[in-house]
Every structure is written in C-alpha cells, then in structure tokens.
Amino acid sequence: MANCMVFHTQIASIMEVLANAAVAEICKLVDDDYAVFRLEITQSQKENRTLRRKLLELKVARERAERTMPERVLASRPSSVKILDRYRGMARGEGHLTGGHRSFVKPAGHNTWRDDQPITVDEGSGTSTQNIIMIEPADAEAADPGVKQERSEGEEDPRHSRDNPTRAAGDPPVATEDTAPAPLRSQRSITEVSGMPNTALKSETDTETLTVTHRLLHTESDHRSDPERQGLGRLGCPPAPGSEYLPVFHQSHRMVHTRGDGYGDELNIGGDDPSCSYATEMDPGNMPLGLEIQTDLSRGDWNRYSSSVHSEGCLDKKGEVIVVDEVTVKVEGDVPPTWNAESPLVEGHSQGRDFLDYRGSLETNLNIATPSSLHAFRDLDPVSASMGPSDSHGSVRFDQVFNSNDRAKALAPGGGATSGNVKEKRFLCMFCNKGFSCPQKVEIHQRVHTGVKCFSCTQCQMRFVQAGDLKRHQRVHTGEKPYSCPQCEKRFSRQDHLKMHMKVHTGERPFACTHCGKRFSERRCLRIHQQKNHSTL
DNA sequence: CTGGGGACGGGGCCC
DNA sequence: TGGGCCCCGTCCCCA
Numbered sequence: 039m040a041n042c043m044v045f046h047t048q049i050a051s052i053m054e055v056l057a058n059a060a061v062a063e064i065c066k067l068v069d070d071d072y073a074v075f076r077l078e079i080t081q082s083q084k085e086n087r088t089l090r091r092k093l094l095e096l097k098v099a100r101e102r103a104e105r106t107m108p109e110r111v112l113a114s115r116p117s118s119v120k121i122l123d124r125y126r127g128m129a130r131g132e133g134h135l136t137g138g139h140r141s142f143v144k145p146a147g148h149n150t151w152r153d154d155q156p157i158t159v160d161e162g163s164g165t166s167t168q169n170i171i172m173i174e175p176a177d178a179e180a181a182d183p184g185v186k187q188e189r190s191e192g193e194e195d196p197r198h199s200r201d202n203p204t205r206a207a208g209d210p211p212v213a214t215e216d217t218a219p220a221p222l223r224s225q226r227s228i229t230e231v232s233g234m235p236n237t238a239l240k241s242e243t244d245t246e247t248l249t250v251t252h253r254l255l256h257t258e259s260d261h262r263s264d265p266e267r268q269g270l271g272r273l274g275c276p277p278a279p280g281s282e283y284l285p286v287f288h289q290s291h292r293m294v295h296t297r298g299d300g301y302g303d304e305l306n307i308g309g310d311d312p313s314c315s316y317a318t319e320m321d322p323g324n325m326p327l328g329l330e331i332q333t334d335l336s337r338g339d340w341n342r343y344s345s346s347v348h349s350e351g352c353l354d355k356k357g358e359v360i361v362v363d364e365v366t367v368k369v370e371g372d373v374p375p376t377w378n379a380e381s382p383l384v385e386g387h388s389q390g391r392d393f394l395d396y397r398g399s400l401e402t403n404l405n406i407a408t409p410s411s412l413h414a415f416r417d418l419d420p421v422s423a424s425m426g427p428s429d430s431h432g433s434v435r436f437d438q439v440f441n442s443n444d445r446a447k448a449l450a451p452g453g454g455a456t457s458g459n460v461k462e463k464r465f466l467c468m469f470c471n472k473g474f475s476c477p478q479k480v481e482i483h484q485r486v487h488t489g490v491k492c493f494s495c496t497q498c499q500m501r502f503v504q505a506g507d508l509k510r511h512q513r514v515h516t517g518e519k520p521y522s523c524p525q526c527e528k529r530f531s532r533q534d535h536l537k538m539h540m541k542v543h544t545g546e547r548p549f550a551c552t553h554c555g556k557r558f559s560e561r562r563c564l565r566i567h568q569q570k571n572h573s574t575l
Numbered sequence: 576c577t578g579g580g581g582a583c584g585g586g587g588c589c590c
Numbered sequence: 591t592g593g594g595c596c597c598c599g600t601c602c603c604c605a
C-alpha cells in the first residue's frame with residue numbers, strides 16, 4: 039500500500055514536471071511569435087513615419103508653389119482643398135467613386151462624412167503637443183489631384199440615393215455592385231478612428247504598450263476576480279443569466295467580421311496574436327467584448343471632450359477648406375508619463391488613464407478592435423495614421439470623421455450645416471466618431487462597438503443590443519407572423535420580409551448588373567452574380 | 576451532380 | 591418602440 043502511495047506521488051510529480059515543461063515551451067513559442075510581431079509593428083511604423091514625412095514635404099512644396107502663383111490659387115482652390123472637396127463631392131455622389139460615400143466609408147452610416155462636423159487640416163504644427171489630423175488620401179493617386187479615380191459609374195445604389203437629394207424621384211433604383219474593393223483604400227484614408235491615435239503618438243513606446251497588453255492578457259484571472267468589472271451595472275444593463283462578461287483585452291479568438299464594402303474582410307486577427315495561447319478557455323462565439331467598463335469609465339470625459347471637439351473645431355465658413363481642428367487632450371498629472379507601460383489597467387480608475395489605457399490596448403490588441411475601428415487599425419493609413427510627430431507628452435489626438443447620415447440631412451433641401459436646421463449631434467461615439475444628439479444614444483450606439491448586449495432571450499442564448507431586436511427575435515420562438523401577403527396569403531413575422539416577398543408578385547428587380555444587364559431582386563444576388571460571372575470583386 | 580438564382584428567415588443597426 | 595434597410599445563411603428549384 040505504501041508502495042502504491044509512493045508510486046502515485048512519483049507519478050504526480052512527474053506529471054507536474056511535464057506540465058511545467060509544456061507550459062514553458064508554450065510560453066517560449068508565444069514569446070518568439072510575439073517578438074516577431076512586435077518587430078513587424080515597429081517596422082511598419084517606421085515606414086509610416088517615412089511616408090508621412092514625404093507627404094508633408096510634398097504638401098509644403100505644393101503650397102509654396104501655390105503661394106508663388108497667387109493667380110492660380112485664385113483660379114483654383116489649393117490642391118489640398120481640392121482633395122478634400124473631392125471627397126466631399128464623392129460623398130455626395132458627385133465624384134468618381136461609385137456609390138457615393140459608400141466608397142470610402144464604413145457601411146451602415148458609420149464613419150461617414152458630415153458636413154456639419156468640422157475637419158481641420160493643420161498645415162504646420164510645430165509643437166510637440168500639436169498633432170495634425172490629415173483627412174487627405176495617402177496613396178499617390180489621391181495625393182495627386184490630377185489623377186482621377188479609376189472607378190466611374192453613372193448609376194448609383196438605390197440605398198445611397200436616399201442620401202442624394204439630387205436624384206430624380208422617379209428614377210428606378212438601379213444598383214450596381216462595382217464598388218467593392220476600392221472603398222477600403224479610400225475609407226482608411228479618412229477613417230482615422232479615435233482608437234488609433236496612439237499609434238502615432240506612441241510610436242516610440244509601442245514596445246511598452248505591447249508589453250502592457252501582453253501582460254494584461256496574462257492577468258485574466260485577476261480581471262475576472264474584479265467584481266466591479268464583471269457586471270454591467272455601470273451601464274445600467276444587467277448581465278444576462280449565465281453570461282460571462284469578460285474583462286478587457288480578452289477577445290483573442292474573436293473573429294471580427296466587418297460587413298459591407300470590403301467583401302471578405304473577415305479579420306481573423308486572433309491567429310497572429312500571441313495571446314491566443316492564453317485565452318483558450320473562452321468561448322469565442324459567446325464571448326462578449328469586454329470593453330464596457332472602459333467605455334463607461336471614459337464615456338463621460340469622452341463626451342465632454344467630444345463636445346469640446348465640436349465647439350473647438352468649427353467649420354471654416356470663410357472658405358471651402360474642410361479642416362479639423364487639432365485636438366489635444368492632455369493627460370492630467372495623476373497619470374505618469376509611463377502610464378501605458380507601467381500601469382495595469384485594472385489598477386487605474388482615473389478616467390483619463392482608463393481611457394488611454396483602453397485605447398492604447400486597442401491599438402496593440404487588434405482583437406478588441408471594433409468593426410469600424412478595425413479598418414483603421416489594420417489598414418492604418420501610413421500618412422494619416424502617423425501624421426504629426428510622435429507625441430511623448432501624453433496628449434491624445436482624435437480625428438473628425440464625417441457622418442453620412444448627417445451629411446445627407448445637411449444636403450437635404452432646406453437642410454445643411456449652415457441652415458441651422460440640423461440638430462446638433464455633439465456627442466460622439468468614441469469608436470467611430472459618429473455624432474448623436476444625446477449621451478444616451480451614444481451609449482446605446484457604443485454597444486455596437488463594445489459588444490454589450492443587454493437583452494437576453496429567455497428561450498435561447500441569443501442576446502441583443504436593442505430591446506426591439508429581442509422582441510423581434512422572440513417571434514422566432516412564438517411563431518407569430520402578423521404580416522400576411524395580400525396576394526398569396528403567405529405570412530411573415532416581419533414587415534420588411536413581407537415587403538421583400540412582395541417583389542415576387544410585383545416582379546420588382548431593382549438591382550441591375552452593369553455588365554450584362556441582368557436584374558435581381560436582391561442586392562446580394564447581384565453581388566454574387568457579379569462575383570461569379572464578371573469577377574468584379 | 577452542380578452551379579446559378581430565387582426566396583426566405585434572421586440578426587445588426589439606424590432613424 | 592416600431593419601421594426600415596442592410597447583410598448573411600440556408601434551402602429550394604431549375605437548367
């Protein structure tokens with residue numbers, strides 16, 4: 039018996055040794071990959087800086103040339119303005135890019151330009167706390183106003199026609215789906231999402247930032263043990279039964295899917311993240327983004343800040359220059375200069391620090407990037423992303439991104455940024471800069487980015503951001519189909535489905551292929567058709 | 576059998 | 591809160 043006990047003890051110690059060895063091996067592999075990853079980031083940022091310098095030189099040279107030719111300036115606006123205005127024109131459907139604003143903004147109205155939102159291009163910023171926000175395209179094509187966008191389409195998406203008041207009311211909504219890959223490039227040129235400025239600001243400290251993120255990934259248990267970070271009470275949004283609200287920076291396996299313009303831009307960013315090895319116990323499919331805490335902590339200041347952004351950056355009404363006033367948020371004294379490197383997130387509750395920590399980690403931990411911000415993170419424009427010198431003073435730079443919906447309103451007859459009829463949307467989403475009229479709307483909207491889903495279905499595990507979505511979903515369980523087709527008595531649970539169904543009877547096919555003329559009742563059918571038959575995507 | 580297209584159900588999100 | 595639009599997945603039919 040004693041021998042048996044000894045034997046078991048030995049087995050146990052051997053197992054422990056083996057386990058330790060395995061853990062050590064795994065850690066080594068992770069560290070190796072992590073080092074490579076960090077090196078790549080560093081190299082990319084160096085490239086960014088180089089490109090930025092080149093562009094600045096270009097701009098300066100261009101402006102000098104323009105100053106020497108005032109008559110030319112009078113005859114035509116400055117080139118930088120042209121570029122910006124060209125984007126604006128495109129956003130209105132006037133430009134070359136097919137699909138109007140869709141060509142360079144994220145779908146569903148995110149990150150779109152808004153005429154009443156100020157954008158400042160600071161041409162010459164000398165101080166270290168002054169950061170330039172460039173809304174100019176970074177690619178050579180965009181940098182050269184003389185080079186036209188290669189895409190030119192006369193037709194427009196009926197969805198976008200809503201934003202285009204110039205469209206004739208009787209025009210049949212003919213849709214084209216040729217707008218595919220181009221948007222990404224253009225989009226990233228202006229979509230400098232608020233979460234990324236640290237890329238430019240902390241280019242010299244990315245190592246530390248990465249380290250912090252890395253370390254945070256190792257302190258998962260600590261995060262979970264923090265009761266204040268597990269609930270959603272601060273959002274007034276009770277956690278769903280059985281839900282497990284994870285702390286920040288633990289979305290390693292999350293497959294972020296960005297819908298819309300970039301087909302196939304699923305970003306399986308977890309694959310390259312060394313943190314994957316440390317988050318295996320999570321359920322990626324059922325894992326809510328854990329940003330709610332940071333979002334909540336920062337919201338107040340953020341919105342106040344956003345207000346200041348709005349008030350500070352006003353549209354230059356004297357000219358056509360679209361400018362974004364540079365914005366500098368100084369970290370208060372309670373935040374050490376090395377806050378992002380040495381201050382674990384869980385320990386800091388000052389709004390500024392949480393806010394910045396969160397953003398910094400967003401930058402380096404792409405797994406928690408939001409759909410809107412992911413483009414900015416991944417497709418970080420080498421110019422706009424790193425425009426301006428690296429700020430070592432703890433300032434944070436933000437951008438102003440137009441909002442298509444607001445823009446549409448502004449362009450609507452009787453509307454416009456100068457008319458004063460547009461309701462001021464001074465509360466900006468900290469993720470996509472979309473403007474809202476009140477903080478509550480911002481909060482609800484930001485759940486889109488944070489993944490906070492407050493409304494749980496009692497019959498299944500589905501959770502929803504909005505109560506209406508839950509209510510709609512519950513018809514799946516109840517079988518309620520209140521909408522019936524007057525033509526065939528077919529019933530539907532949703533009105534929009536009935537509307538779609540009615541196309542069967544009406545023969546409506548609003549989506550036409552520009553290559554063969556074949557028409558489709560659904561946009562997706564057209565897209566698939568073009569993908570398969572015309573290889574336009 | 577296979578691919579293209581139609582139809583439908585469902586979720587996301589905005590107004 | 592409801593309406594509406596977008597998108598996707600899936601099933602089915604048909605050539």
